[in-house]
Amino acid sequence: MAFQVDAESDVGQFLSAKNRERQYHFLNSSFAVAQFGAGLEIDHDFLCSLNHYATQYISPQPGRYRRHYNVKVGPHEPSEWFHVHDEMDEFLDILHREWAKMDELEAAAYALWAVNHVHPFCDGNGRTSRALCYFVLCRKLGTWLRGETSIMEMIRTDGRDQYCDILQRMHEARSKEKLVTDLSEMTAYLNDLVLQQIQTATTPPAASSPSTSD
Numbered sequence: 001m002a003f004q005v006d007a008e009s010d011v012g013q014f015l016s017a018k019n020r021e022r023q024y025h026f027l028n029s030s031f032a033v034a035q036f037g038a039g040l041e042i043d044h045d046f047l048c049s050l051n052h053y054a055t056q057y058i059s060p061q062p063g064r065y066r067r068h069y070n071v072k073v074g075p076h077e078p079s080e081w082f083h084v085h086d087e088m089d090e091f092l093d094i095l096h097r098e099w100a101k102m103d104e105l106e107a108a109a110y111a112l113w114a115v116n117h118v119h120p121f122c123d124g125n126g127r128t129s130r131a132l133c134y135f136v137l138c139r140k141l142g143t144w145l146r147g148e149t150s151i152m153e154m155i156r157t158d159g160r161d162q163y164c165d166i167l168q169r170m171h172e173a174r175s176k177e178k179l180v181t182d183l184s185e186m187t188a189y190l191n192d193l194v195l196q197q198i199q200t201a202t203t204p205p206a207a208s209s210p211s212t213s214d
Contacts, residue, residue, distance in 0.1 A: 007058040007123070015057050020127070023053035024150070027131050031138055042136070043092060044085075047115070050131045055124035066122045074164070076171045078119035087118045090179045095136075104140035105194075108133045109186035113170045114179055130155055137190070147197035154193050162189065 005012045026049065034040040044065075052063025061067065065084045072078075079087060091114040099107065115129035130152040137151075138144050145151075155163045166185050174181045 003057055004060055005057055012058055019054050019056060019058070022056075023050060023127065023131055024152075026050070026053050027135055028144065031135060031144055034139060035142075042095065042132070044088060047088070047120070047128065047132065051121045051124050051128040054127035054131065055121070059121070059123035061122045062124075065120045069122050071119050071122070073116075073119060073125075074168065076117075076119075076168060078117065084118060084120045087179060088120050091115070091118060094179060102140075104137055105187040105190050106183050107140050108137035108190055109183045111136045112190075113167060113181060113183070113186060116167050117171055117174065117179070117181075126156075133190070137194070145194065145197055146201040148200040148202060149197060151190065151193040151197050154196060159189075159193065 005015065007013075007016060030040055030046070040046070048063045048065070051059075055062040061069065065088070066081045068081060070078075070080050095107070095111060095114075098110075102110065112129050112133035115132060116125060119125045121128060134145075134150060134152050166189055170181045170183075170186060
């Protein structure tokens with residue numbers, strides 16, 4: 001069994017903050033690797049790594065799809081644990097198949113919603129989906145977004161209630177046949193956050209590429 005502490009305790013709060021830092025640096029490094037054409041793919045292993053960095057020591061199954069563990073998130077009830085891998089396969093297939101057709105905000109919004117909808121992990125699904133959303137957005141833009149406060153942090157703090165409300169409406173609008181839904185409201189929300197993040201930048205964009213500044 002993985003070592004685990006109460007996420008709400010003082011040490012749990014300390015570990016959560018450290019985990020967010022580690023996940024951000026892993027995300028930034030992964031973006032640089034992908035930009036240099038090293039073949040990094042968005043796949044099950046990448047998603048599990050994002051979750052592991054976010055939940056180490058505070059989740060019962062860090063970096064692993066939930067096993068023998070079902071969840072309920074407010075009014076949303078994700079599928080039982082034994083459907084998770086197949087649903088994540090479907091998500092990854094749609095993301096890759098539609099990658100060239102979707103613009104940066106659509107791809108980011110889809111990644112953000114789908115991981116939340118499947119809720120593949122015991123803990124840290126929001127942190128994992130927001131990190132993936134950010135990675136997809138930057139990959140589609142071809143640059144690491146400038147700004148002192150990332151959209152991941154904005155969603156986690158000030159924008160959380162609006163974000164959760166939009167996600168629930170997206171859950172309710174899901175197609176019964178496929179893992180697809182209406183992305184329009186989330187794309188508008190993300191667009192506003194991207195503009196806010198850029199406004200927090202204190203330095204001009206670097207001349208070299210790819211940028212790895214925050």
